[in-house]
Amino acid sequence: MKTVVIIGGGITGITAMHHLTNQHPDWNIVLVEQNEQLGGKIRTVTYDGFTIEAGADSIVARNTGVLPLVEELDLQDEVVYNETGVSYLYTDNMLHKIPEETVFGIPTSVESLNESTLLTDEGKQEALADFDKTDNPFGPDDSVGAFLTYYLGREIVEKQIAPILSGVYSGKLDQLTMKSTLPYLLEYKNEYGSIIKGFSANKETFLGDKARKKFISFQGGLGTLIDRLAEKSPSARVLKGTTVTNLEMKDNVYSVSFHTGESIEADEVVLAIPHDAAQKMLAEPALDEHFNELKNSSLISIYLGFDIPDEQLPADGTGFIVTDGTDLTCDACTWTSRKWTHTSANRNLLVRLFYKSSNPHYAALAGMTESELVKAALADLEKSLGITEKPKTVEVTPWTNLMPNYHLGHGQAVAGLVEKMNKFYPNVHLAGCSYFGVGIGACIQNGRHIAHTISGNGNTAEKE
Numbered sequence: 001m002k003t004v005v006i007i008g009g010g011i012t013g014i015t016a017m018h019h020l021t022n023q024h025p026d027w028n029i030v031l032v033e034q035n036e037q038l039g040g041k042i043r044t045v046t047y048d049g050f051t052i053e054a055g056a057d058s059i060v061a062r063n064t065g066v067l068p069l070v071e072e073l074d075l076q077d078e079v080v081y082n083e084t085g086v087s088y089l090y091t092d093n094m095l096h097k098i099p100e101e102t103v104f105g106i107p108t109s110v111e112s113l114n115e116s117t118l119l120t121d122e123g124k125q126e127a128l129a130d131f132d133k134t135d136n137p138f139g140p141d142d143s144v145g146a147f148l149t150y151y152l153g154r155e156i157v158e159k160q161i162a163p164i165l166s167g168v169y170s171g172k173l174d175q176l177t178m179k180s181t182l183p184y185l186l187e188y189k190n191e192y193g194s195i196i197k198g199f200s201a202n203k204e205t206f207l208g209d210k211a212r213k214k215f216i217s218f219q220g221g222l223g224t225l226i227d228r229l230a231e232k233s234p235s236a237r238v239l240k241g242t243t244v245t246n247l248e249m250k251d252n253v254y255s256v257s258f259h260t261g262e263s264i265e266a267d268e269v270v271l272a273i274p275h276d277a278a279q280k281m282l283a284e285p286a287l288d289e290h291f292n293e294l295k296n297s298s299l300i301s302i303y304l305g306f307d308i309p310d311e312q313l314p315a316d317g318t319g320f321i322v323t324d325g326t327d328l329t330c331d332a333c334t335w336t337s338r339k340w341t342h343t344s345a346n347r348n349l350l351v352r353l354f355y356k357s358s359n360p361h362y363a364a365l366a367g368m369t370e371s372e373l374v375k376a377a378l379a380d381l382e383k384s385l386g387i388t389e390k391p392k393t394v395e396v397t398p399w400t401n402l403m404p405n406y407h408l409g410h411g412q413a414v415a416g417l418v419e420k421m422n423k424f425y426p427n428v429h430l431a432g433c434s435y436f437g438v439g440i441g442a443c444i445q446n447g448r449h450i451a452h453t454i455s456g457n458g459n460t461a462e463k464e
Helices: 011-023 066-072 110-115 121-131 144-152 154-169 184-192 195-201 203-207 223-231 275-282 285-291 362-366 370-385 410-424 440-456
Strands: 003-007 028-033 044-047 050-053 079-081 086-091 094-097 215-218 237-240 244-250 253-258 263-266 268-271 295-309 317-322 332-334 348-356 393-405 428-430
Touching: 003 011, 003 253, 003 263, 011 028, 011 223, 011 440, 050 295, 050 348, 050 393, 066 440, 086 154, 110 121, 121 144, 121 154, 121 195, 144 154, 144 184, 144 195, 154 317, 184 195, 195 203, 244 275, 268 275, 268 440, 275 285, 275 428, 285 410, 295 362, 295 370, 332 370, 348 362, 348 370, 370 393, 410 428, 428 440
Parallel strands: 003 028, 003 268, 028 237, 086 317, 268 428
Antiparallel strands: 044 050, 079 215, 086 094, 244 253, 253 263, 295 348, 295 393, 317 332, 332 348
16 A cells, blocks of 8 residues: 655645545545645635635636536536626726737737727837737747737837736746746747737637636635545545654655654655745755745735625726836735625625735835735725725735746746656655646646656656
């Protein structure tokens, strides 16, 4: 009988546990989580009639393995889809509609380009160069910012595309690769000779009725998924509130020691924890070169629930992203009760504001008390939406140095790390969003891949 210890009870670790226990019910599968609650960056709280996601708020439905896992867990009847509507950019101290026929702010036609109120006539004319520049000197490891600027011009990238993409991928566009963001851009340029023509030809994929409702959650929140995965892994042993104090190889097996004094001998170990925690646990100087290349950023999430109707928001809107140089301190605001109707039982207003470490105001915000942060959030709401009421519900969550930031050298760093892990720590598997893709869907896929690798004793390098 094989023993597998999974360190880290986030979505990647729990998914790996689920697949391993179902494939090998006779194996000894042990999941270790230092917190008293499983889920990692998935944390659902419910009170005052609101369902609040303090971490991730949804799953991209089209990601490989997501819907099959939902069916496997018999959660189909619990699934809810996002409501659709207009998204806004807050720029020049006012809300501007993002043209509806755009993808991440990239126009899908000349008409959607001309519809933009964010661009000057000169900026729109500059973007039309995309139809004439047919050369493609870029590759998948090049900057997505450089690629888009080369073909569409600086103005549309800076004013319309960068605020959206940077918000989604938590990084500046000149530091993010196309491979880690929008790899199909290269295909569109090569096949259609134009980015705009490529999106036009594939419009249904991004803007069709099915595509618009592309995010899923559950009636009881994302915590439902965590609970069901644990429930459907009955043969696993789950140790919550348990800290790993030592990991070392002894006679071709690993001894995993805990703060309780207990230790377990494991044939395989999964490190489904942030890369800096894995680096500290392994304490192998030969790995530091690659570990040190991996970067994290920070985020403060603030939910505010009001005893006022959701209808007070602009019609058909779901939220806004903030551009540089405005009078707001937040990076974005989601109108949660509008986007996810299950989050507000009484149809009262629930909003979520995001403050990222890339924000020039972040250093000051990070030093604030919770009441000071709420005051800053309320000031942002008053300036942007005219809301002056006091909230009845508040949930402030700092995610400090826990948001992976995939820069230009990320892929090479991970490849080098995996290669050296096979040499210095065979049968110890790195897993999770620090390495193989952000987002719950990517973590689900990674957890399944890790389980398959352990079952077949194959290569642990994730296929991206």
